[in-house]
Amino acid sequence: MxxxxxxxxxxxxxxxxxxxxGGNGAVERVGLAIAQRHGLPEIVGRLIAQRGVALEAVERFLDPTLKAELPDPSVLRDMDAAAARLADAVQAGRTVGLFADYDVDGATSAALMTRYLRAVGTETVVHIPDRIDEGYGPNLPALEGLAGRGAAVVACLDCGILALDTLGAAKAAGIEVLVIDHHLAGPDLPAAVAVVNPNRLDESGEFGHLAACGVTFLTLVALNRELRRRGWFEARREPDLRNLLDLVALGTVCDVVPLAGLNRAYVAQGIRVMATRGNPGLAALGDVARLDRRPDPYHLGFVLGPRINAGGRVGRADLGARLLSTEDPVEAATLAAELDRYNEERRAIEAQVLEAAIAQAEAQADAAALVVTGEGWHPGVVGIVASRLKDRFNRPACVVGFEDGIGTGSGRSVPGVQLGAAVIAARQAGLLVKGGGHAMAAGFTVEPGRLGAFRAFLCERVAADLEGQAATPTLSVxxxxxxxxxxxxxxxxxxxxxxxxxxxxxxxxxxxxxxxxxxxxxxxxxxxxxxxxxxxxxxxxxxxxxxxxxxxxxxxxxxxxxxxxxxxxxxxxxxxxxxxxxxxxxxxxxxx
The missing domain is CATH 2.40.50.140 (Nucleic acid-binding proteins)
Incomplete structure (x- = not known):
């Protein structure tokens, strides 16, 4: 120990x-070697060594660049097919539909697509589902609505990997769909023109840590390359994709994915872009949040992100994507102020739910995972409350709000527990109506009669994941x-x-x-x-x-x-x- x-x-x-x-001598020696080789203060060398950075990787760690980290997008399966289909739409002057999740990762992914396609002369129509009325993931009426608004092809962003029935029905209805996602995939893939997801089971996993916005950016790199190959920019100005990195940084930080490798480069360079205030929506949001200094990951995750999320949580789901996509400073100021008001409303609702959730959690002292529920709990705050419980009790936590006989749940995990995989396994076992996620977060729908079985399943699974770990949680210094x-x-x-x-x-x-x-x-x-x-x-x-x-x-x-x-x-x-x-x-x- x-x-x-x-x-x-x-x-x-x-x-x-x-x-x-671990505080061992080996770390101290590596830290000293790092400091000496790179001319760094000894404390910085030690901090780098404590983070497991190898001596030969220090230079890339200290100066993360896209030049060093960005892969050929074609390394991801179906990427070339996705880029070709989008390029076809651009060349034909057809509209592209976007169906994106209602969180920051979804909003930034939608804004990335919208801003790039606008720059190459292509119109988009966007649908962000209402968290309460539609729930997570694509639904057939919304996809049909996008097609009815002129979309020749629809890209599902930050969602769709588990929507087998919905996308099968969309294909039968003649709707062409691309899936650009990062959530854990199952053994079967949805019926789509292309399924771009580094967490497909047939992928290497090298880029499985990317958020959806990071995968979307890679898709735009591939699309830009394909349009260049087709001569699209011979008479048009080619967009500078680097100007979109502020959105990639925001979505990456807010989706709480590891800041390693490509993600580290995305965030480091994206923050520099954000500091130029070139995106009217981000500039307006910083103004209402009284952000008067160069942004850093804390501001992205805890100042800007919650305001963008507030629209999808307690207000209008499309506000965040609209804010991040607009070029009009007046519209941006109006949308930012509206999101700021929704964020205040979200805080009040969250406080009420959190108080009741803590009381339930305290009664589950011996459980490996916390599962708390409430009738009428707003589905827009269950994820935040789950995060608060996880931090307070140092255990995976799921919070479920019931309305009209169905529960909408969200979970947050601790290191060592693959919560998304556990939720997928529970769905496959028939305990959930639907569910999915990634290592540190998950979402699901559950019937009241299945709640007890789901709780027992989750606790057993988490206990197995944590077997052998110290019973007392630790704080690393x-x-x-x-x-x-x-x-x-x-x-x-x-x-x-x-x-x-x-x-x-x-x-x-x-x-x-x-x-x-x-x-x-x-x-x-x-x-x-x-x-x-x-x-x-x-x-x-x-x-x-x-x-x-x-x-x-x-x-x-x-x-x-x-x-x-x-x-x-x-x-x-x-x-x-x-x-x-x-x-x-x-x-x-x-x-x-």
Whole structure:
């Protein structure tokens, strides 16, 4: 078993602190070698080594570029067929239909297609399904509606891989469909002109970590190449696909896929594009969110993303795709303001459901996975609430809202549990009406009479996945610092190994044996304080949404007790200058 950091066996959040990478000498030696070979500060070399980056891969890790990471799109099965069919539509002046999922990944995929096809002179018609009335995935009336609006071919984006019946019926009705998806496939593929999905069972899996927007971008690369081969740009300006990377970055971060390889390049370069504010919709959304600095993955995932999602959760499903597709700054401002209002409504609904969900989850203390349900729970917030439960209880969590005798569920997972595969297996066992997903998230529909059997099935499956793992959840720590060492220079230096996200976690520092000074409540349920160290240094700190939990209580009650405090360092934008603050993740008494 990996040794604990500072002897913390059970923290305020119930976790055992361990060193990322195991804290062994081999990691230290690799980190030193990385620092020496690449002229990096030793701490940066150690952080890179802790993330498992090989010595020969460091240069690509530090400078992720599309030139180095982008594959030939034809490596994916059916890609050439998809590009050819879309090119046929462009050349013939035909309209392309887009059916996209209602989340950020779907909205960005639809906007990517719309903006590119507009640039090459092709009209699109778009349908984003209503979460409540239509549910997830393509449905025949919507596909028929797109065909009725003139679509010669319909691309299903971020959905469709499991829609065998619907797409079979669409084919019988004479509707040509392309599937561009990333969700886990089953043994049978839908009836479509092309099925582009790196998670097909007959794919290598090398690009299985891509979000749908990443697969869509590869499709546009293939389409652009095909149009160039056909001479389409001899009399027209060829679009610069790099200008679309802001959308790819947004969808990639918000779909919580690993930021490794191609995804890392997508996000690193996409953030640079986003900073130019070339997309009127993203610029307007940043304005309503009061985002007045260069965006980073945190802003994409927790500031911009929730507002785009709000339309699909509690408002009008098409608002996000429309916002990201428009070229009109006035329309963009109107749509962004509407999404911001829906986001406030979503927060209120989420708070009500979360309170009831936590009460149920606390009664499932011994379950390997949490499954909580409620009559009338809004299907637009069940995914967010599942994420909150997963974070709070460190277990896979599924939240189901029942309405008119049917349950709409969403789940979020923890490392080591393939939740999407578990949900697909439950569907194949006849326990779910429908369901699918990927490693860390899943969606499903369940009948009330099958709920108990599904819960038992899921818990058994999760317990098997987690067998052999430590019973106590862990918190990975990268390095120890004194408050005086938390400087703006350090934050900038650590930033060199970004972008951070799934697969490349933001470094977490622990501040040993500090005094918690001036702890108090700010906002609705945040706890702010100052950490005072033996070195005389002081560091501002804040624990978000911590007031009602043990973490907030431990900070507020610390008094003269020395505490170990762990978290992420950020530039303090509110105070400006070179100020730094700690975003607190956890704490524990220094005396054990």
């Amino acid at each position: 990996t040794a604990t950091v500072l002897g913390v066996e059970r923290s305020a959040t119930g976790r055992r602190w361990v060193a990322r990478g 990268d390095a120890a610092l004194a408050p005086g060492g938390a400087t703006g220079d350090l934050v900038r230096t650590v930033g060199r190994i970004g972008p951070f996200g799934t697969g490349n976690p933001e470094p977490r520092f622990v501040f040993p044996a500090v005094r918690v000074v001036g702890a108090g409540v700010v906002g609705e349920n945040h706890v702010r304080c100052t950490l005072a160290g033996a070195d005389g240094g002081r560091l501002k700190a804040i624990a978000f949404r911590a007031l009602d939990g043990d973490l907030g209580g431990s900070l507020l009650r610390a008094g003269s007790t020395a505490m170990h405090v762990a978290g992420h360092l950020r530039a303090d934008d509110f105070r400006g200058g070179d100020q730094v603050q700690l975003i607190v993740d956890d704490a524990a008494p220094a005396n054990g």
